Amino acid sequence: MVVESPTKARTLQRFLGDQYQIEASMGHVRDLPKSELGVDIENDFLPQYIIPRAKIKQVNQLKKTAKLAKTLWLATDPDREGEAIAWHIQQLLNNSQVKRVVFHEITEEAIKQAFAKPGELNMQLINAQQARRVLDRLVGYKLSPLLWQKVKRGLSAGRVQSVALRLIVEREREVTAFVAQEYWVIEAELKNSDVFIATLKADIKNEKEAKEHVKNLEKASYVVSKVTQKEIRRYPYPPFTTSTMQQASSNRLGFSAKKTMMLSQALYERGFITYMRTDSVNLSTGAVAAVRNYIGQNFGKKYIPAAARIYKSKSKNAQEAHEAIRPTDAQRQLSLVGADAGLTRDHARLYELIWKRFVACQMSEAVMDQTTVDVTARGSHPERPKGVEGSIYLLRATGSVIRFEGWLKLYGKEEETDEKNQVLPALKENMPLSLIKLLPSQHFTEAPPRYNEASLIKKLEELGIGRPSTYAPILSTIQERFYVEKQEKKFIPTVLGFAVSDFLIKYFPDVFDYQFTAQMEDKLDEIARGERQWRPTIREFYEPFEKKLEQTGETAEKVKVAVELAGKKCPKCGKDLIIRVGRFGKFLACSGFPDCKHTENLEEIINIKCPDDGGDIVVRHTKKRKTFYGCKNWPVCKFASWTKPKEAISNKNKE
Structure with missing residues (x-):
């Protein structure tokens, strides 16, 4: 049997015993190559999949184990990505007997039901995933060279991420233009x-x-x-979907969408909650009966409505066969710390949020x-x-x-x-x-508020842009590319973000139009439902897009990105230092480049002193862009903390 992660494999092994050899694929085993487009446009957009170098060892292990197995069971996640992973595994291992099992929670009962009625791979879901992957690759790999040529080297553009950037840029202009009354x-x-x-x-x-x-x-x-x-x-509110969970987690717990998905995935793989990527608010009759029983025992009969509450998904594309995000056991509540060695306080806080939302949704008004x-x-x-x-x-x-x-x-x-x-x-x-x-x-009167993670996800969902699996990557990508920054948890576009967004909207107004992007999401959903073919859909998009690329490459003028002055002079030549963006973030460089090649680290000083030597505390970043706080006097002073020093001191005192 093949699943995505070792954690999921261990949880399943507890229920299935030793009669199954369970291996983890560690995510996708095949993908489009990074070094080239990887899509044969002339051959009807045929994807040219390869096994990434980092996955060769894992694939060989899977092949070795599969040769000894009578049946290959594919138990990947119940969505498009999970179905595509299963398909790629099946293509590589080529076993004669393959069975697909789907479950939305990792519990003994759910697994028994799934194995009692195994199915086949759903090619409609696989084609929808392929269509999204190819579409995003065509936009990204074709637009990036144009941005290098017309705006700045090293830039890239994403089909959906650029629309999210557009929202942030437009809101910033509203804020700037606002006159208080x-x-x-x-x-x-x-x-x-x-x-x-x-x-x-x-x-x-x-x-x-x-x-x-x-x-x-x-x-x-x-x-x-x-x-x-x-x-x-x-x-009460309906139970959580992916987007409402991300919004509530951001507003109540201060977690980013990326962190929320990481924590919820761990909870799912350990069997504590149902599958965390869903746009459905549907609940199983068994789950509703169990929680109504819990409410009666712990709150009293008057807190149970006469009839169970039934919630309908607003999204026309929600799959009602899927469930909302809920605990797998209504009786399990509050802190999970200690219940599982891999869980932290943050896991427990998110679980409590999910548990409360689920229980409350079946209580009296x-x-x-x-x-x-x-x-x-x-x-x-x-x-x-x-x-x-x-x-x-x-x-x-x-x-x-x-x-x-x-x-x-x-x-x-x-x-x-x-x-x-x-x-x-x-x-x-x-x-x-x-x-x-x-x-x-x-x-x-106040200006319209800048978007934070919760409000941006809510807006994207209202516009019909993005799906449960894409919200977190969208927000992460626009930050990693330095198109936006976060100030007090609000998104603010950088000078570079303004330039890229303005260029894309000027020359590709249709591609980065809100309605067009939403319609493309609908078409992908139609492919998933078997109502549309994926390759003609790509062709329909690509032909006018290719013409626009050629036209823009010939006629568009080069964009001059505004320079951000650092307010300091170069110690070598005396010219102004400016803020530039490199692979690992912002840095200071001399405006006299290339004659003067002086550079400096850009240090953001916060209004807190080092608890060890009283020096300034600066914000630093790891190579993976994780923020930490360190003393400016490093390496003489070795103080460093993942939290702001006053918080670190507070936690230290508590110990």
Whole structure:
């Protein structure tokens, strides 16, 4: 039997025993060559697969073991990539008897069911994977030389990554162009039996207008004009898909999409959760029955809705045969540290997020009583301030009280909103109120927020761009190419990112159009469903793309990428130092190059001192772009930490 990873192999071995020899392929065993295009365009886009040098030893081991086996069982992951890995293995090992087993969770019951009904390789899924691979290779390998020629050497472009970059660039321009508008809010602290706060309903543009209103309101008489009460029901969220898990993990735990997928894969391979790449919110009847039983035992019958909650996937391409991401055992909760030697606190935190979402999705809704109180203030001032009917003002107060917690009982304060909430006193219409004080405050409209990982994934999903397996690689790639940077967890395009995005959109507007990219995703899904042939789909894309490549190569002018000044002079020749991007990140170079070849490391100093010698702490990066913090006085001072020093000290003190 062949699976992708040693961890998955060990978990399966526990259930299947010694009658199966389980080997790990360590991912893909064949791929397109890195040194050339690897697609025979003249031969109907035939992919020219090779065994990468790093996989030759593993493939030989698989061949050796397969010769001794009566049956080759392929138990790779239940998606396009998993199906393609299985197909490549089958092509290389060439066993006469091959069986495909598919399961969405690694549990004894799921494995028994899969082995009771083995199937065959799904060529539709394999062709969809081949189409994506070939399509991305054609765009990447054909566009990169053009970028080298017209923008800057060493650049590359991805079909979907460049669309994500476009979103970030366009948002940055919105932020830059934004002009904040002043406005004022006036709150009134009022009292009958108890004190509450009501807000003036008026459009107040500046301090002068605000003072005019305050002057009037100070002399006004206040009375309750209307009391409205209504019941609000707050329903639980659906169970996680890949994208919603990545968004929640980013917002709540601060994990990147890449880290979330790494942690969730480990949880899946150890049998703790269902398969982590899915766009379905479907749940098996067995899982729903088990969690409803758990809710009844631990929370009580009133926390179980009369009927099980059934969620429908919004995505038209979601495969309902797949399940949402959920725990394999509803009874297993909270910390997993110690349950498995390979798990860390971060694994446990992500698992708890998944577990809570799953349990909550089958709990009763929360019920709240919301009260809205309208207050009329009659001013004595004869003038009519802007936005006010004569000297009559309207103020409004809103408050809500939870009557039944429902699923919120599981989350507690985690699900509290940022909105101001207050418990209002018992008020009736025509009830007089006394003014305690007025609270005028100045505010400014805010620019649209820059994208963070969660909001960018959400936007890509809304546009129909990307699929469960692609969100994390998209975000990683645009950062690794130095097209964007993260500042306070928000994406900001670099000068290089602006230049590349502008060039691609100017000369290839169709290829990097949001709707076009979404339509291509739909076509790949159609291939996966057997509704479309993959090679004609590639040809349909490539023929106009090739013409545009030739035309752009002949007519496009060379782009001059703006220079980032470092604010320092070259110690050798006195010219300005500029910031450049190399293989391992940013560095300083002399603007007099090639006459002057002086370079320096670019050190980002943070506002924290070294705990060992009091020197400046600088941000450094490993060759794999992992960030760490070190003392600027290295090698004299050897201090280094994966976390910011104040956090490192804090953790040290706890020990």
